[in-house]
Amino acid sequence: MLTTFGKKKMFHYRQKESNEVVSKTANASFEIKLDDTILPPTSGNVIGVALNNKALAKSLEKAFNEKPHVQPPKTPVLHIKTDNTHIGYGKNIKLPSDKGAVFAGPSLGIVIGKKATRVDASNALDFVAGFTVVNEVSLAETSFYRPAVKAKCRDTFCPIGPWTVDKSAVSTPNKLSIKTFINDALVHETNTDQLIYSVEEIISYISSFMTLEAGDIIIAGTPERTADLAINPGDSVMIDIEGVGRLVNPVEQE
Amino acid sequence: MKSARILFNNETLAVTVNDQDQVVTQQGKILEEGSFTWLPPCEGKIFVLAINYADHAAELSFKAPDEPLVFLKNKNSLIGHDQQTYRPDNVDYMHYECELVVVIGKEAKNVSIEDAMDYVGGYTVGNDYAIRDYLENYYRPNLRVKSRDTCTPIGPYIVDAKDIKDPHNLVLRTYINGELKQEGNTEDLVFNIPHLIAYLSEIMTLTPGDMIFTGTPEGLADVKPGDVVTTEVEGVGVLKNTIISESEYLKTI
Numbered sequence: 001m002l003t004t005f006g007k008k009k010m011f012h013y014r015q016k017e018s019n020e021v022v023s024k025t026a027n028a029s030f031e032i033k034l035d036d037t038i039l040p041p042t043s044g045n046v047i048g049v050a051l052n053n054k055a056l057a058k059s060l061e062k063a064f065n066e067k068p069h070v071q072p073p074k075t076p077v078l079h080i081k082t083d084n085t086h087i088g089y090g091k092n093i094k095l096p097s098d099k100g101a102v103f104a105g106p107s108l109g110i111v112i113g114k115k116a117t118r119v120d121a122s123n124a125l126d127f128v129a130g131f132t133v134v135n136e137v138s139l140a141e142t143s144f145y146r147p148a149v150k151a152k153c154r155d156t157f158c159p160i161g162p163w164t165v166d167k168s169a170v171s172t173p174n175k176l177s178i179k180t181f182i183n184d185a186l187v188h189e190t191n192t193d194q195l196i197y198s199v200e201e202i203i204s205y206i207s208s209f210m211t212l213e214a215g216d217i218i219i220a221g222t223p224e225r226t227a228d229l230a231i232n233p234g235d236s237v238m239i240d241i242e243g244v245g246r247l248v249n250p251v252e253q254e
Numbered sequence: 255m256k257s258a259r260i261l262f263n264n265e266t267l268a269v270t271v272n273d274q275d276q277v278v279t280q281q282g283k284i285l286e287e288g289s290f291t292w293l294p295p296c297e298g299k300i301f302v303l304a305i306n307y308a309d310h311a312a313e314l315s316f317k318a319p320d321e322p323l324v325f326l327k328n329k330n331s332l333i334g335h336d337q338q339t340y341r342p343d344n345v346d347y348m349h350y351e352c353e354l355v356v357v358i359g360k361e362a363k364n365v366s367i368e369d370a371m372d373y374v375g376g377y378t379v380g381n382d383y384a385i386r387d388y389l390e391n392y393y394r395p396n397l398r399v400k401s402r403d404t405c406t407p408i409g410p411y412i413v414d415a416k417d418i419k420d421p422h423n424l425v426l427r428t429y430i431n432g433e434l435k436q437e438g439n440t441e442d443l444v445f446n447i448p449h450l451i452a453y454l455s456e457i458m459t460l461t462p463g464d465m466i467f468t469g470t471p472e473g474l475a476d477v478k479p480g481d482v483v484t485t486e487v488e489g490v491g492v493l494k495n496t497i498i499s500e501s502e503y504l505k506t507i
Contacts, residue, residue, distance in 0.1 A: 045328050047397075073390055078397040080326040082299045084458045117403070117507055149301075149324045150457045155363075209402045210330045 012130065013163040014039040014088075029245065032163060039088040040160040041132050042111060044215030046081040048136055048152075049202055052221030054194050059224055076197055076205055079148065081136065081219065085158035089247055093137055094156045094254040095233055102232075103225035105136030106180045106239045108173065108192050109217045110199055111164045116212040124203035127212070130164040131173060133239050133247035134219045141225055159249045160217065170243050173199045180229060181238040187228045195221045256491075257376075258411035259334075261291040271411045292334035295378055295412045296357050298463030300327040301454060302382055302400065306444045306469025322445045322453050327382075327401040335410035338496050339383055340403075340503035341479055348477055348497075351382040351470035352428040352485035354421065354440050356447055357412050358464040362455040370448035373460070376412040377421060379493040380467045381428075381485045383407075383477075404503070407485075407495040408465070418489055422446055425488040426471060430481050438471025440487075 009025035016022075016037045026032050051057055051073065064072040087093070095102050113129030136158060139151035170176070173192060180188040197205065202218055212218075223229075231237050235251040256271035262285065269285070270278050277285045304323040333339065341348050359375020383405040388398045418424070421440060428436035445453070450466055477483055479499040486492040 045330075047328065071390075073396075075388075075390070075396070075398060078401075080328055080397075082326065082458065084299075084461070149326060153326070153458050155459050209398055210328060211403050212330075 041164040042215035048219035050077040056224040081158040089162035103229045105222035108220040109134035112216040116207045119207045121200040121204040124200040130166045135159040177242040179240045256411040259293040294332040296463040302467040303469035307471040309472040331406040343500045345387040347386040349474040353380040353467045355380040356466040362460040365455040367452045370451035374415040381407040429484045436473030
């Protein structure tokens with residue numbers, strides 16, 4: 001489109017070219033060739049917000065008022081998806097054998113654009129570069145109060161991409177439809193309006209004690225891991241976020 | 255050999271530390287203490303063990319766990335030797351945790367307990383500060399408690415694995431303003447180093463520079479602005495840190 005010439009590029013992505021990582025931009029998504037050289041759109045830290053979904057929190061209401069929880073968490077519960085989990089568009093999600101069911105975790109990814117320390121919710125979006133699609137893969141979430149490294153930090157358990165779409169292209173980050181397809185069948189629908197803490201509140205909360213750097217990605221919130229989201233070897237899982245993109249990854253046995 | 259990273263004239267340098275504890279550049283030049291800033295000596299994933307000393311488990315009124323209780327920190331939290339950590343205003347209890355840190359030396363996936371020590375690159379000292387006021391549940395060391403900016407001093411340097419004869423017999427000590435507050439020995443680890451490497455590498459691929467904070471023994475105490483906190487691991491290093499108030503910290507950012 002000639003009309004976009006000279007304007008800010010809308011899509012930011014990374015690709016491997018003869019063993020070098022190259023950062024690229026495009027005016028339109030169709031200009032980006034989605035082949036096996038596509039990498040996650042950044043190389044930053046990836047921080048997840050657990051329990052940030054209204055229906056999920058409601059389903060746990062009773063358990064949260066009993067031992068060992070005693071009471072629901074007062075502040076957002078965060079977790080980390082380590083670098084070994086990050087994979088790009090089209091790369092295989094590898095399922096371990098004998099660890100039980102594995103679930104897709106559709107979520108909006110918030111891509112930080114500049115260093116953020118103690119940011120107010122009112123101007124939090126000034127620190128955002130854009131948005132991406134995250135599949136926060138997990139073993140069954142049997143316990144939200146225990147560190148879940150073994151459920152969440154397995155190799156390939158965090159596909160991200162295919163790109164970062166510039167925030168100016170996403171007018172309502174707190175009202176975006178998120179659809180999950182397994183083998184092209186729609187299996188799950190949610191929306192960022194189901195987040196308990198909004199995109200702006202999440203950034204403000206995390207940055208109140210953790211400095212976020214350009215390229216860091218926040219996984220805004222995943223829904224309850226119902227059987228609909230279970231993935232199996234041979235599946236292809238696609239997460240489609242309105243106005244952000246579609247992330248596709250095949251599933252194989254480790 | 256001891257290796258470190260420093261900030262010198264706005265440049266990050268990989269340096270070595272000689273037997274007189276002097277910093278030596280790759281060109282062989284000795285740098286004077288005070289002319290540079292110590293940085294964390296490695297970059298990688300940051301694993302921390304909760305309740306991995308039997309006496310500390312007792313101190314917290316817990317039974318020692320039957321598998322390693324591992325949590326993660328984010329790298330925003332790391333600072334180097336001789337830097338400042340801030341204590342949030344209006345909290346009642348902030349404590350240090352002196353820990354032996356294992357630094358991974360080569361890629362490790364599905365490593366057996368028998369082979370695990372081959373994957374250790376070296377050791378350093380870590381101080382895993384926690385703000386207990388923010389601990390909503392002992393089994394959930396939230397990032398708000400443990401992954402705060404400035405809250406994880408590490409260093410000063412990495413000592414090569416081959417230079418530590420028995421990592422399971424090292425004394426750990428913490429001093430506040432020179433007064434001994436905490437003392438323990440790595441022989442009391444509930445899950446020892448090979449067990450931890452085997453456990454983690456079954457879950458995921460470990461890569462060079464990944465850090466395993468192996469846990470802290472009993473002897474925790476509150477720290478206040480102005481306190482100089484020194485954590486040391488026998489033969490591995492002495493890590494110094496100064497506590498400042500939140501308002502002082504806010505002037506630095």
